[in-house]
Structure formats: C-alpha cells, structure tokens
Amino acid sequence: MSSKTLSSSTASRKSVGWRFLGSELSVLFRRRRTWALLAALAAIPVLIAVAVKLSSGPPRGRGPAFLDQVSQNGLFVAVVATIVAIPLFLPLTVGVVAGDTVAGEASTGTLRYLLMSPVARGRLLAVKYAGAVVFCLAATFTVGSVGTLMGALLFPVGPVTTLSGTTIDVTESLVRIALVCLYVTLSLLGLCAVGLFMSTLTDVPVGAMAATVVASVVSQVVGQLPQLEWIHPWLLTHYWLGFADLLRDPVVWDSFAANAVLQAGYIVVFGALAYGRFSTKDVLA
Template sequence: MSSEKASGERASGEEAPSEDAPKESPRGRTAPGRQGSGWRFMGSELSVLFRRRRTWALLAALAAIPVLIAVAVRLSSGPSRGRGPAFLDQVSQNGLFVAVVATIVAIPLFLPLTVGVVAGDTIAGEASTGTLRYLLMAPVARGRLLAVKYVAAVAFCLAATLTVAMAGVLIGALLFPVGPVTLLSGTTIGVPEALLRVALVSLYVTLSLTGLAAVGLFLSTLTDVPVGAMAATVVAAVVSQVLGQLPQLEWLHPWLLSQYWLGFADLLRDPIVWDSFLANALLQAGYALVFGALAYGRFSTKDVLA
C-alpha cells in the first residue's frame, strides 16, 4: 500500500519545495535560504529601501534645504553679517558654501528626523506588515537580519548627507559664482580640492549619524508600531543636543550622541585636523556596539507572532 502511494506521488510530478530554496516575500524581497548569499539579501534590502516612495520623499525634502537657502540669499540684498549659520555671509561670493551652510542647517533636526524614520522602521516596519515572521521562517539568522537592517540604515545616512551636499553644490553653482575657497585657516584652495573637502564633510556627517541609526535599530526591536520607534529615535537626538547645551552637565557632554556632530569644521582647515574625526568615530562606534548588542539581546528572544 505504501509503495502504491509513493509511486502515485512520483507520477504526479510534484516535488516538495526544498527547505534551502529562496522564497519571495510579500514585499518582493528574496530571502536567502540556509545556503543563500548574504550579499543577495543585502542587495535585496537596499533595493527595497531605495524603491520606496517614502525614501525618495525624505531625500527630496533634504534636497530642498540648500535650494531654499540659496534662493533666499539670492532674492535678498545679502545676508546680515554676524547672523545666521556659519559661512552664510560667503554664500553670495562663492556658491560652494551653500553645501556647507545647508549641512549645518540640516544636522540639528532634519537629518536626524529622516534617519529616525528609516532606522525606526527597520524591524518594527517588518513586524507591522507581517513580513518579519516570513523572513525569520525563510530561514534567516536573527543576527544577520539585524546586521543587514543596520547597514541599510547607514546607507541611507550616506545618501541623505550626499543629497544635501550635492544639491547645495548644484544650486550654488547655478545661482552664484564659483571659485577658489578660503578655508578657516586663511588658506585658499581651488575648486577641485574644495569639492573634495565637501565630500569629506559629508562622510563625517554620515559617521556622526551611525550611532543614531543604532539607537533607532534598538528602539525598533521594542515595538511593532513603527511610528513609535521613529518618534523615540528623533527624541533621543533632540534630547542629546539639549543636554549638550547645559553647562551644568559638562561632565556628560563627551558621552552624548551629538557631541561631535559639528566637528567637521576641522576638515575645513589647512592642514586638516583629524582630532574631532577620530573622537567622533570612537564615540559613534561605542554607540553602535552598545545599542547593537542591546538590539540583538532583545531581538534574539523576541516572540514574533505575526
């Protein structure tokens, strides 16, 4: 009887799906099997992130910051000296300063806001749509899933800062003259080196946001409501900056997430001073390790029921 049943199954031509075969998620993401490639999973995650209209809306909002600054300066008789962000007085003389001014304006709120939206959605967003359970059944190791989500959030940090800088350079070149740039140390450099300094500033700001991305990842493991994790991540960034303005808490300042966010001014000197860059890298690495470990500890024991 059992042989007849087995022959009937063979005759049907149907095979049970392999446990190691890749599967397609409701979001269009291919989750790797046990023998699957981590690079394929990473590519799929980045593709999903940068195909979302929300991601492009956030980048468009960031690109609008330098455009608004440049248009405002262009339409006005000129910036008032001693008022506004650093370098604002030089915008009308050299369009390359638009990128730096826009970065200074975006750091306190706009960049943390967009990073908070993306980082807070990493795990909570999957849980709210029901795809988290699918990903873990694929199967995907929880640690690797967290790592992929974090790298994707850092990739968005880089995209966000480059968007501000590139939009600033383009609109600055369109509305104002572009020429040699005088650095904070008084040295004058040519346009190619000035563009390189702008790129270094973008990398510095990206590094500054990696700790916030780790905080958002951890908060995202605590809830199935993405909006809650997003809001909490932004609040963490704001609270850090508020505490940094209180002289009574000066002992705490070196440990605050936002302590070195504006330290990229050292990259606009000749020669470049790397002290702030190194201190910022150590601080952000510490935040990434601590909150990454907390996220793994929470997520590895979390029951995923939906």
C-alpha cells in the same frame, strides 16, 4: 519517494547572502517615502540658495555659519545646508528609516516571513542596519550635492579660503565637501543603532521613529546645559557640528577620529541591546 532525495534538492549549499542586502536596499529605495525624505532634505540647500539670491546684501553676523559667504562663493551652499540640516532634519529622516527597520517589517507582517525564509535574526539586524547606513550616506550626500549644484547655478564658484587662511582650489573644495558629508554620515551611525534598538522594542514603527528622534533632541539639549558638562563627551551628538577641522589646511583629523570612536561605542552598545532583545523576542506580529 524517499525523504533523502527530497531534502537534497534544498538545504544543500548556502550562498553568502549579499543578495538579501541588495534586496533590502532595493526595497528601501523603491519606497516613495524614502524619496520624499530625500526630497525634503534636498529642499534645504535649494531654499537657502534661493533665499540668499533673492535677498539684498549679505546678512552679516546673523544666521548659520558661512551664510555670509554664500553669495561670494556658491560652494558654501552645501556647507551651510549641512549645518542647517544636522540638528533636526537629518536626525528626523534617519530616525524615520532606522526606527522603521524592524518595527516596520513587523507591522506589515513581513518580519515573520523574512525570519522563515529563513534569515537568522542576527543577520536580519545586520542587513537592516546596513540599509539604514546607506540611507544616511544618501541623505548627507543629497544635501551636499544639491547644495553644490544650487551654488554653482546661482552664484560664482571659485577657490575657497580655509579656516587656516590658505586658499584651496575648486576640486580640493569639492573633496572637502565630500569629507563633510562623510563626517556627518559617521555622526549619524550611533543614532541608527539607537533607532535599530528602539525598533526591536515595538511593532509600531511610528513609536520607534519618534523615540529615535527624541533621543537625538534630548542629547542635543543636554549638550547645551553647562551644568551637565561632565556628560557631554559621552553624548551621541557631541561631535555633530565638529567638522570645522575638515575645513582647515591641512585637514585636522582629531575630531573625525574622536567622533568615530564615540559612534563605534554607540553601535556596539545599542547593537548588542538590539540583538539581545531581538534574538529572544517572540515574533507575534
């Protein structure tokens, strides 16, 4: 048998490779851990809604923004839950998924087999990043949709007064909630890139996860220090809570755009760092 006929059976035509992304998502969402993380996030609006329902009278002036509005309009559960989830819960779950991207494959020994499949290293990083982004979407929309559902179940639902003082109907309000979810997803994209980079540094996923979460916490702490104000516009978390503009009428897109530019910067920098590290790394695990 000649070598020519042997080699022609493979390595002839190359597909685009969307199937690998599909496979990545299916692996991500077939993990019990992914569902546990989403369930933990879903618990936030449930807890808020139930707590408000059981407590007597609106707790004016205390607690997260809009909490006092929940009992009058259930649509606010989604917004309040999102505000509660942003500082710690969302970065925590995203940190777990993003930190696991490469290090997790290394620790199960699947990284070397993926690379030999073969998957080029740049493509592997891109697909892993895309998977983490899809998780961010799932996470924010879990909080938003469970919040909306719980609000509708336990409280009256009606037209919402925007921060500009006008009133928008329920459909428009749902669109605004979806916009908030998209905004928060966008806010997390930079953190995903940080997590991806951390994940290329180690074969121990827990280390990369912790480092990613710590990065988001440090960024928020620095954001609280007035002495370091000059650095604030550059912080990963600078626009995290800046979605109030989406609750005005008409919608003001300034913070959305500024956030997008900032997150894109983080994606470029940490994406490049991750590629620089991973493309030359000896895969020994």
